[in-house]
Amino acid sequence: MTNRYYDLNSYLRNIFGCRVQKISLDAGLTCPNRDGRISTGGCMYCNSRGSGTGAGSQGLSITEQIMRGKEFLKKRYKAQKFIAYFQSFSNTYGPYEKLKGLYEEALAIDDIVGLSIGTRPDCVDE
Numbered sequence: 001m002t003n004r005y006y007d008l009n010s011y012l013r014n015i016f017g018c019r020v021q022k023i024s025l026d027a028g029l030t031c032p033n034r035d036g037r038i039s040t041g042g043c044m045y046c047n048s049r050g051s052g053t054g055a056g057s058q059g060l061s062i063t064e065q066i067m068r069g070k071e072f073l074k075k076r077y078k079a080q081k082f083i084a085y086f087q088s089f090s091n092t093y094g095p096y097e098k099l100k101g102l103y104e105e106a107l108a109i110d111d112i113v114g115l116s117i118g119t120r121p122d123c124v125d126e
């Protein structure tokens, strides 16, 4: 059956000419609901790993996580291009220079064609 809407996978395939897959990343960040700025208990929308892989707390860099993700997703989905998905916790919650470094590290890797950044509105300042 043909989709009655223009889905993201089709859009990305039309732009890049191949399957594009998200790589879930854990940048080792936190969230104001967990670090005590607002509370320490978290909320119902994530677990103690921020609903992510836990790779950040294992000490894996963004580059290492992306290289592993690429290998896996190439085999599993025959993906050729990737979006770096900063998934765990709130990924704009931190000093500007640190965040910029994390995003730029991801964008510098071959075949990374974009970023997806999970966060919350009160963690996006000027």
Ligand code: SF4
Binding pocket: 030, 031, 032, 033, 034, 042, 043, 044, 045, 046, 047, 050, 088, 089, 090, 120
């Ligand atoms: S990262 Fe998001 S889901 Fe998790 S505790 Fe913070 S606000 Fe809630």
